[in-house]
Amino acid sequence: MKIIVNNVEFPFNEGCKLLKLKHGSSSVCPFKEIEEFWNDIEPLTFREIITIFKNVEQRRIGLLYLGLENLSKEIKSTLVSSETISKKTTWTNKEGIVKSVHFDDKYELYSVSGEELLGDPSLTTFHYVKFKDTSTVREYLLWIDYYHIYRLKNYQDVTAIDAIAWTIQTNLREGGIEKIIRQGDCILLMKNKNSHIGAVRHLTGNEYRSLLVLES
Amino acid sequence: MNPEKVGLEVAVQCWKDVKINHCIMDFSCGGDEMQDVDFVFYGENENVLPSDTLNDFFKHEVFEKVDFYVNSGDEYIGEFGTVRIELNEEQADFDYTKSTTSEHSERITESFIYQLTDEEFNIFRDKIEDINGEGRSVNFNYKSDCIISDDEISILEKFEGKIIHFINNAIIKNEHGDPEEESENFECDVEDTLNTAEKTIEILVSRSFYYTVSE
Numbered sequence: 001m002k003i004i005v006n007n008v009e010f011p012f013n014e015g016c017k018l019l020k021l022k023h024g025s026s027s028v029c030p031f032k033e034i035e036e037f038w039n040d041i042e043p044l045t046f047r048e049i050i051t052i053f054k055n056v057e058q059r060r061i062g063l064l065y066l067g068l069e070n071l072s073k074e075i076k077s078t079l080v081s082s083e084t085i086s087k088k089t090t091w092t093n094k095e096g097i098v099k100s101v102h103f104d105d106k107y108e109l110y111s112v113s114g115e116e117l118l119g120d121p122s123l124t125t126f127h128y129v130k131f132k133d134t135s136t137v138r139e140y141l142l143w144i145d146y147y148h149i150y151r152l153k154n155y156q157d158v159t160a161i162d163a164i165a166w167t168i169q170t171n172l173r174e175g176g177i178e179k180i181i182r183q184g185d186c187i188l189l190m191k192n193k194n195s196h197i198g199a200v201r202h203l204t205g206n207e208y209r210s211l212l213v214l215e216s
Numbered sequence: 217m218n219p220e221k222v223g224l225e226v227a228v229q230c231w232k233d234v235k236i237n238h239c240i241m242d243f244s245c246g247g248d249e250m251q252d253v254d255f256v257f258y259g260e261n262e263n264v265l266p267s268d269t270l271n272d273f274f275k276h277e278v279f280e281k282v283d284f285y286v287n288s289g290d291e292y293i294g295e296f297g298t299v300r301i302e303l304n305e306e307q308a309d310f311d312y313t314k315s316t317t318s319e320h321s322e323r324i325t326e327s328f329i330y331q332l333t334d335e336e337f338n339i340f341r342d343k344i345e346d347i348n349g350e351g352r353s354v355n356f357n358y359k360s361d362c363i364i365s366d367d368e369i370s371i372l373e374k375f376e377g378k379i380i381h382f383i384n385n386a387i388i389k390n391e392h393g394d395p396e397e398e399s400e401n402f403e404c405d406v407e408d409t410l411n412t413a414e415k416t417i418e419i420l421v422s423r424s425f426y427y428t429v430s431e
Contacts, residue, residue: 015363034363
């Protein structure tokens with residue numbers, strides 16, 4: 001037997017565990033064929049998703065239903081750095097009125113061991129930056145290459161802001177950006193008078209901290 | 217000699233001096249580019265005569281005097297053939313005669329009614345939204361999450377073999393040219409075309425056909 005979830009095929013046992021993850025632990029069994037043992041099924045864990053599913057489509061569906069909240073809960077991560085940027089911006093409300101809004105933009109950098117994440121103690125430590133979408137308040141996690149940022153910072157400690165800045169790349173040389181506007185994954189960089197095109201590089205923490213003027 | 221500097225007068229004189237009767241240029245083009253061309257100069261007795269000067273002259277001049285259609289598009293792939301070049305002594309110029317064969321690839325789609333078995337019909341009715349694929353494999357898209365039993369897996373595997381055989385052997389009418397190898401694909405909107413009374417589905421089979429047109 002096999003189970004189809006979101007139009008992707010899964011082996012029966014893993015498919016049952018995925019259905020439990022999708023529908024929730026206290027849910028009603030969606031199929032009569034597995035009603036008898038529905039309550040005994042344990043939902044898939046992050047480690048199972050990563051280690052059992054070699055097919056990226058299967059892994060994608062597994063992670064989709066695991067969700068970031070469960071992922072954060074499941075893996076024991078350590079807070080490395082936390083920084084909040086307070087900002088004032090203008091939003092247009094439902095009535096079409098432009099309002100001035102103050103908000104705190106919190107970024108957290110976490111580390112998680114290779115053993116914890118993938119069950120392999122020989123692996124390096126992984127890092128991710130956690131932040132909220134300022135308009136939807138939805139949380140996001142982005143994996144980052146801590147050691148790359150560490151080298152770019154001449155071997156100084158990496159902060160959460162360095163990490164989020166590193167996720168953005170530009171070919172504008174440092175000193176050439178007037179301001180940064182961010183709407184989710186869409187980043188707009190405005191050039192200043194001294195702007196020159198150079199090699200593609202990552203934004204620095206200082207640039208992100210001082211030049212980001214608007215987020216939505 | 218610099219090829220840019222070979223003029224018509226020099227070329228005509230060179231043609232006469234070397235005693236050339238005619239020249240044949242082979243060409244092939246398509247995919248937005250012209251392949252390397254080749255000029256062969258023949259004497260009165262069809263003997264091949266060398267001439268770097270004329271070679272340099274014609275490799276520019278022929279594109280001024282003859283139209284070649286290099287841009288592929290829609291069904292048109294490209295063309296190949298020859299250009300015969302002869303001296304027009306009265307006008308002290310050359311005459312160009314193009315013989316060409318153009319290549320085309322036409323994709324034809326035809327609808328077929330496919331008869332399902334009772335078991336296949338039950339699975340299609342309950343679980344399959346649409347299917348598609350080519351001459352080697354079949355993709356099933358499901359209506360929603362579901363469990364496929366071992367019997368159903370076996371039925372779908374047999375169906376896969378049968379439909380691949382059907383697609384590869386489907387005779388498409390109104391075609392002209394030769395069927396291109398492994399060009400078949402198919403699609404079937406099961407939800408829209410499933411005939412519950414007849415237990416059939418409607419399958420759209422597409423295949424590419426290659427043909428040429430000579431001028």
